[in-house]
Structure formats: C-alpha cells, structure tokens
Amino acid sequence: MHYDVIIIGAGMSGLAAGIRLAYFDRRVCIVEKHYAFGGLNSYYRIDGREYDVGLHAVTNYAPPERRSAPLAKLLRQLRLTREDFALCEQRFSEIRFPDCRLRFSNDIALLKEEVAERFPGDADNFLRLVSEIEAYDDTRLDRTYQAARPILRERLDDPMLIEMLLCPIMFYGSAEEHDMDFTQFVTMFKSLYLEGFARPREGVRRIIKAIVKKFRANGGEIRMRTGVDALQVCGERVVGVTLESGETLTSDVVISSAGYVETMRLCGDGAWQSETEEIGRISYVESIAVLDKTPAELGHDATIVFFNDAQRFNYARPDELVDLTSGIVCCPNNYTGHEELSEGVFRLTWLANHERWMGLDEEAYATQKRACLQRFFECGRRFLPDLKQHVVCTDMFTPRTIHRYTGHLNGAVYGSPHKRKDGRTPLANLFICGTDQGFLGIIGAMLSGITIANLHILSKS
Amino acid sequence: MVDQQVKDIILGIISVVAPDADLSDVKSDVKLRDQLEMDSMDFLDIVMELRKRYKLEVPKEDYPKLATLDGCVEYLGPKLEAMAAV
Ligand SMILES: Cc1cc2nc3c(=O)[nH]c(=O)nc-3n(C[C@H](O)[C@H](O)[C@H](O)COP(=O)(O)OP(=O)(O)OC[C@H]3O[C@@H](n4cnc5c(N)ncnc54)[C@H](O)[C@@H]3O)c2cc1C
Numbered sequence: 001m002h003y004d005v006i007i008i009g010a011g012m013s014g015l016a017a018g019i020r021l022a023y024f025d026r027r028v029c030i031v032e033k034h035y036a037f038g039g040l041n042s043y044y045r046i047d048g049r050e051y052d053v054g055l056h057a058v059t060n061y062a063p064p065e066r067r068s069a070p071l072a073k074l075l076r077q078l079r080l081t082r083e084d085f086a087l088c089e090q091r092f093s094e095i096r097f098p099d100c101r102l103r104f105s106n107d108i109a110l111l112k113e114e115v116a117e118r119f120p121g122d123a124d125n126f127l128r129l130v131s132e133i134e135a136y137d138d139t140r141l142d143r144t145y146q147a148a149r150p151i152l153r154e155r156l157d158d159p160m161l162i163e164m165l166l167c168p169i170m171f172y173g174s175a176e177e178h179d180m181d182f183t184q185f186v187t188m189f190k191s192l193y194l195e196g197f198a199r200p201r202e203g204v205r206r207i208i209k210a211i212v213k214k215f216r217a218n219g220g221e222i223r224m225r226t227g228v229d230a231l232q233v234c235g236e237r238v239v240g241v242t243l244e245s246g247e248t249l250t251s252d253v254v255i256s257s258a259g260y261v262e263t264m265r266l267c268g269d270g271a272w273q274s275e276t277e278e279i280g281r282i283s284y285v286e287s288i289a290v291l292d293k294t295p296a297e298l299g300h301d302a303t304i305v306f307f308n309d310a311q312r313f314n315y316a317r318p319d320e321l322v323d324l325t326s327g328i329v330c331c332p333n334n335y336t337g338h339e340e341l342s343e344g345v346f347r348l349t350w351l352a353n354h355e356r357w358m359g360l361d362e363e364a365y366a367t368q369k370r371a372c373l374q375r376f377f378e379c380g381r382r383f384l385p386d387l388k389q390h391v392v393c394t395d396m397f398t399p400r401t402i403h404r405y406t407g408h409l410n411g412a413v414y415g416s417p418h419k420r421k422d423g424r425t426p427l428a429n430l431f432i433c434g435t436d437q438g439f440l441g442i443i444g445a446m447l448s449g450i451t452i453a454n455l456h457i458l459s460k461s
Numbered sequence: 462m463v464d465q466q467v468k469d470i471i472l473g474i475i476s477v478v479a480p481d482a483d484l485s486d487v488k489s490d491v492k493l494r495d496q497l498e499m500d501s502m503d504f505l506d507i508v509m510e511l512r513k514r515y516k517l518e519v520p521k522e523d524y525p526k527l528a529t530l531d532g533c534v535e536y537l538g539p540k541l542e543a544m545a546a547v
C-alpha cells in the first residue's frame with residue numbers, strides 16, 4: 001500500500017496530525033503498536049471500573065473568550081467544538097512545602113494574592129515576572145536553550161518561592177532533571193498558572209474518542225496492533241515502513257510520535273543513531289485508590305496537591321525505586337461538575353527509577369509493588385487521615401508499564417531532554433511530533449501534531 | 462463572479478476555520494486578521510480550504526493579497542471565475 005503520509009503512533013499527537021492531514025485530503029495511515037488508542041494518556045478497564053492511565057489534569061484550560069489560547073487554537077484546527085472535550089474546571093490546587101502553602105486556581109489572581117501574603121518581599125517581583133511571561137512569545141520554534149533557575153534567581157529574591165513555583169511545572173513537564181529550559185518554563189507556567197486545569201467528566205476517553213472519531217470521519221485509516229519494526233531508508237530519505245508482521249507500507253512522508261531516539265533506532269544499521277544521553281530519565285510510579293466516599297467527604301477539597309518535604313525541590317531520577325520526599329496527589333472528584341461520580345478516586349504519583357524497576361524479576365516486581373502500596377497508604381494519610389478504611393480497590397503503574405505500553409525508552413514520561421522544535425530529523429522526509437518535538441501534555445501533544453503537519457506537509461503545495 | 466459571491470465564499474470558509482469569530486459586521490477594507498483576531502494558523506487554514514474546495518493554489522508570496530475581503534475579491538474573483546468557466 002502507498003500513502004501520502006504514514007504516522008507512527010495513535011497517541012494524542014499522531015491522531016491530531018492525522019486529523020489535519022486527512023481533512024485536507026491526504027491519504028494517511030496511522031499505525032499503532034498497542035491495542036488501545038492514546039499512548040501515554042490512555043484508559044483501561046479492570047473489574048468493570050474505568051481508569052485513566054495518567055490523567056491528572058488537562059492543562060492549558062482556557063475559557064471560550066480566550067481565542068488565542070492553545071486550547072482554542074487546537075479546537076479550531078481540528079474542527080472540534082468545546083463540547084467534544086466537555087472540560088470541567090478545577091476547584092483549586094496547592095503547592096505544599098515545609099511550613100508554606102500556596103494555593104492557585106484557573107484565575108491567576110489567587111496565586112498573586114497567595115504569593116503577596118507568604119512572600120511579601122517578592123510580591124512586586126512576582127507581578128513583574130508574570131507580566132514578563134505573559135509577553136514572552138514561547139511559540140517561536142527558533143529559541144536556544146537558557147537555564148530557567150539562574151533567570152528566576154535574577155527575578156525573585158526568596159529561593160523557596162522559586163522552588164515552589166518550579167515544583168508543579170517540573171512535575172508536569174520537564175524532561176530535564178534539576179533545571180529546565182526557560183522557554184519551556186514559560187510554556188508550562190502559562191499552561192498551569194495563567195491558563196489552568198480541567199478534566200472531562202468521563203476522563204481522558206472523552207478526548208480520545210472525539211479525536212479518533214474525527215480522524216475516521218475525515219477518511220483516515222488506523223491500524224491497531226501494528227507495530228513498526230523498521231523504517232526503510234534509501235539514501236537520505238525514508239521510503240516506507242516494515243511492520244512487525246513483515247508487511248511493508250510505503251509513503252512519501254513519515255511522521256513519528258514514538259520519540260526521537262526510538263524513531264532513529266528504527267532506521268537500522270546505526271548510521272542515524274544518536275547519543276544515549278538524549279534519552280529522558282524522568283519516570284513515575286502512580287498508585288490509585290478507589291474509595292467508598294469522595295475525598296471531599298473525607299475532608300480533602302483540593303483538586304491537585306504538589307508536595308515537597310524539603311526546602312529545595314530535587315527533581316531527578318531517584319537512586320531508590322521511588323522518591324518519597326515529593327509527589328503529586330490528584331482527586332478527580334474535586335473538579336467542578338464531577339459531583340455525580342459514583343466513587344471517590346485518590347491518585348498519588350512519585351518520581352521513580354526506571355532501571356531499578358526494570359531490573360526486578362517477576363516475583364520481586366510483585367513484592368515491590370505491594371511495598372509501594374503500603375507506602376502509598378502511609379503517605380496518603382497526610383491528605384486523607386482515614387484513607388485506608390475507605391479503600392474499595394487499588395491499582396498501580398510503574399515505569400515498566402509506561403515502557404511496555406508506549407515503547408518510550410527508560411519509561412520516560414516527558415521524552416528526551418533535547419527537544420526538536422521544528423520536528424526535523426537527519427532524513428529529509430521523516431519528522432518527529434509529540435513528546436520529543438517539545439509541546440507537552442495532552443493539549444501540547446495535539447498542538448505538536450498539528451504544527452508538524454502544517455509546517456512540513458500542508459503548507460507545501 | 463459577483464463581488465458578494467467571493468466575499469460569501471471567504472466568510473463561509475472563515476465560519477469553518479474560526480467558528481468562534483463574530484462575522485456579523487466584517488469590514489471589507491480592514492485586515493481580516495485584525496478585526497477577527499485570527500492568527501497565522503487560521504490564515505493558513507483559509508488558504509488550505511480554498512485548495513480543498515476549489516482546487517485553487519495560492520502561492521506564499523500572494524498571501525498578503527488575501528489580507529482584506531476587498532483584496533480577496535480582487536485576487537480570487539478572476540481565478541474563481543476562470544475555474545467556473547471550465
Ligand atoms: C503517567 C502519565 C501521566 C500524565 N498525566 C498527564 C496529565 O495529567 N495531563 C497532561 O496534559 N498530560 C499528562 N501526561 C503527558 C501526556 O500524556 C503526554 O504528553 C502525551 O500523551 C504525549 O503524546 P504523544 O502523542 O507525544 O506520545 P505517546 O502518547 O507516547 O504516543 C506514541 C504512540 O506511538 C506508539 N508507538 C511507539 N513505537 C511504535 C512503533 N514502533 N510502532 C507503532 N507504534 C508505536 C505508542 O504505542 C504510542 O501509542 C501524562 C503522561 C503519563 C505517562
């Protein structure tokens with residue numbers, strides 16, 4: 001079979017790129033290794049209960065009147081309506097450090113007030129920083145790397161405020177350990193603090209079903225359980241893909257959402273391979289408890305809490321299996337309009353060491369998961385004192401799960417620290433979209449697919 | 462082709478490309494981008510819709526000619542006319 005475009009991966013970015021290309025009459029085929037759509041943000045069912053793989057928050061939430069916000073752009077580009085995603089806004093979220101808490105919501109005014117109260121010396125500095133970020137054009141694809149921490153130290157006096165602001169931002173979108181690129185910081189600051197959090201009542205499946213349906217309605221073809229085994233390279237061009245079944249598909253262009261290093265490894269003989277240090281190291285363990293009451297009934301109102309038990313926030317791959325000193329707590333019930341969810345859900349996420357988790361044999365893996373669950377109950381008590389009494393059932397995923405279901409090396413949630421903003425690779429007609437292109441999160445990944453399809457295919461006649 | 466027909470074609474495309482835009486009072490001689498708060502992505506979409514619907518290619522260097530509704534009439538009118546005649 002010959003296509004105009006083959007897209008590797010039916011995650012957020014691949015599907016969004018596919019919708020654009022199919023809409024504009026390209027013959028396009030998405031090939032997906034897994035049996036489920038969604039990639040890093042998929043969903044599943046156990047014992048009749050629906051779970052999301054990772055969804056805490058759809059970041060980048062913006063109300064309809066903010067027409068130039070990423071969410072609005074994305075809906076226009078995909079010819080979708082706000083109703084297709086049915087997003088409900090968060091109540092409020094919180095950053096908890098020793099002896100200091102900052103609350104924020106989808107209205108930046110709350111964070112400004114909280115900063116002014118807890119860090120009076122930095123109140124004006126923070127307002128200036130927010131203005132600077134608002135005016136900063138982070139969508140340009142040609143900016144070079146600048147470390148964020150030194151810039152923030154110039155702007156703000158209290159080191160703890162810097163740590164507190166960085167904590168959610170790094171947790172939700174830094175592929176790099178310890179520090180991050182300032183432009184990436186700005187993008188994330190906008191998506192978390194200036195825009196905000198929302199969630200569809202049905203979870204991520206609402207979004208995935210909407211985009212799969214749109215792609216098919218536009219005439220696109222998807223092949224599931226169809227892993228790409230190799231890219232066929234001829235000179236400096238890719239001419240097609242060999243599937244795990246041995247079948248070959250050819251195309252004029254290939255767009256891959258499998259990750260940069262992962263994609264170049266598919267190109268065979270090593271000539272196109274890059275350095276191993278480009279593989280990301282950030283991965284997570286997440287424990288999920290289903291409860292017989294809602295977290296609010298048990299006294300916990302916050303939608304998301306980012307906690308850190310030291311003065312400094314150490315964002316890095318831990319030496320141990322998990323890093324218990326910081327984490328994220330998410331309660332989907334604490335979104336507005338989620339009142340009628342029948343059960344309570346409590347999710348807790350820690351940084352994890354992929355290598356350590358991969359090194360365990362099956363028995364040790366099961367033992368460690370149980371041990372992890374024990375710690376989850378202990379840590380969860382800080383937020384819901386009676387957590388354990390109300391648990392109906394639990395589930396958990398580890399870096400091993402992420403690797404298995406998405407093929408991302410190291411189970412790296414945010415991909416490689418080296419982003420390729422223009423999506424180019426050494427091969428003239430092979431492009432990268434999604435995580436390793438550099439727009440992160442659910443909305444970011446979809447915008448990434450759109451951007452790459454527009455830039456390299458649709459704007460060429 | 463009558464001027465109004467070309468305008469209707471463009472406004473019809475904009476209602477698909479940017480359904481959240483208010484098209485009730487679009488001025489013919491003011492830049493579409495400015496009055497409708499459209500960005501470069503939206504603008505590119507108009508060009509692509511023209512290609513999709515009318516098989517009409519607008520080369521990059523001619524994009525500025527589509528900035529206003531009047532510009533669209535002047536630039537696209539004859540082209541759409543020629544196509545309709547085929
Ligand atoms: C645990 C977790 C929680 C998260 N929580 C949130 C959140 O709350 N909010 C938010 O906005 N973002 C969240 N994210 C981030 C968000 O999910 C990602 O940024 C986004 O889904 C990335 O999409 P993508 O299309 O770039 O990549 P992916 O989703 O990884 O898509 C790549 C696809 O390619 C397929 N593939 C790989 N190799 C091959 C091959 N050889 N052949 C065929 N197919 C292949 C994979 O199976 C996969 O489906 C979370 C991520 C994780 C892992």
